[in-house]
Amino acid sequence: MKIPFRFIASRVVFYLFTAWAAITINFFLPRMMKGDPVTAYMQKQAGRITPEAEHALRILFGLDKDKSLGQQYLEYWxxxxxxxxxxxxxxxxxxxxxxxASALPWTLGLVGIATVVSFTLGTATGAIIGWRRGSRxxxxxxxxxxxSTVPYFWLGLIAIAVFSSILGWFPASHAYGKGSSPEFTLDFIGQVVAHGALPAITIVVxxxxxxxxxxxxxxxxVLDEDYITVAQAKGLPNGRVxxxxxxRNAMLPQLSSFALSIGFIVGGTIVMEMVFSYPGVxxxxxxxxTAKDYPLMQGLFLIITMAVLCANIIADIAYAILDPRTRQTEA
Structure with a gap:
């Protein structure tokens, strides 16, 4: 199997342009908002910042008023x-x-595993239900x-009320026990698994x-397609068909949705992390x-955007491998 060069080149050009556009928007967006990070920080310090310190902060954050917007943009890159x-x-x-980096592993570990489990279980179950259409x-x-239609915060609160407060099976909040510090030991790993089980199950459900x-x-x-009828007429086992x-063909649209889900894993599930007080992204x-921490907001938006782009690149490659028509059309 060969993926045409034009297909690869067109994808690379598209995603490079998208990445450039996202980074450029990330640069201009805070500068279009009222005020700036340094001004917000000075207001919190209540006059404790000297003019010299303010100038140093502006240089540190690439907001030096003595430099043009173009110079700031180049320095940002x-x-x-x-x-x-x-x-x-x-x-x-x-x-x-x-x-x-301190919050990313928690989100990737919890939301990532839950998303992969949900996709795998849901896709396999949906395939079997579709194959046995009309059955129980x-x-x-x-x-x-x-x-899926129940608001997530209600689902999370119900899960906490039932499985934490009443049954006592899982901890209600946080990523590990109070008084513990992150370390690579069996006891700490057990705490992480116990605290992450309930929010992970809630995400899957x-x-x-x-x-x-x-x-x-x-x-x-797909089951109405001719090639399925031909495969069955040849006497191929039902499992293989x-x-x-x-x-294999029915899951192609699922890949696009899964790619977006994988990309947004980095962004975490804000409602879930609020309900369970989970220290994620x-x-x-x-x-x-809330704190108007513009540099941190910029960094988070950039990381989330790049994660979505990378996930879409992987989805495009998988799509091209599974469906030859895609790469033929692009070529």
């Missing part, structure tokens, strides 16, 4: 290429990259769809219905917005 995302006002002027398995669709319904509907469309022919973004 230079800082990005050196991996410098600025300093966070709400975290004692700590590097934004370090602040994000169809009852799964309205049940899971109902849970809330998103499962969409994957099941989407895959089932695509399976119903289901997974090698029907499900979503809660950090909310805290940064």
């Amino acid at each position: 230079q800082l990005l290429l050196n991996g410098d995302l600025g300093r966070s006002f709400s975290n004692g002027l700590a590097p934004v990259g370090d602040v994000i 398995a169809d009852v799964i669709v309205p049940i899971t769809t109902f849970f 809330a998103s499962l219905g969409g994957w099941i319904l989407g895959m089932r509907n695509m399976m119903l469309t 289901l997974w090698r022919y029907a499900a 979503g809660k950090m973004l909310l805290d940064a917005t």
Whole structure:
């Protein structure tokens, strides 16, 4: 199997342009807002910042009024290429990259695993339900769809009330026990698993219905295709027809949705992290917005945007591998 050069080149050009546009918007957006990070920081300090310190802060954050917007833009790119995302006002002027890095593993571990489990379980279940259309398995669709329509914060609060307060099976909040510090030990890993189980299960239950319904509907469309009839007429085993022919083609639209879900994993689930007081990127973004910490907001928006782009690149490659028509059309 060969993927045409024109297909690869067109994708590379498109995503490079998209990345440039996202970074450029990320540069201009704070400068279009009322005020700026340095002014907001000075207001919090209540006059304790001298004019010399203010000038130094403006240079540090690339907001030097003595330089033109074009010069600031070039310096912004230079800082990005050196991996410098600025300093966070709400975290004692700590590097934004370090602040994000402290929250990113929690979000990737929790939301990432829950998303992959939900997609895999939902796609496989939807394929089986679609294959056995008209059977008792169809009852799964309205049940899971109902849970998907329940507002997430209600689902989270109900889960905490039932499984934490009444049954006492899971901790109600935080990523690990109070008084503990992150360390690579079996006890700490056990705490992380116990604290992450309930929010992870809640995410899976809330998103499962969409994957099941989407895959089932695509399976119903694919099963009417001629190649499925031919495969069955040849006497191929039902399992092979289901997974090698029907499900493989039916899941193609699922990949696009999964790519977006994977990309937004980095952004976390803000409502979930608020309900469970989980120290992820979503809660950090909310805290940064509340504190008007523009550098941290910029860094988070940039990381989320790049994650979505990378996820879409992976989806395009997978799409081209699974469906030759895609790369032929692009070529």
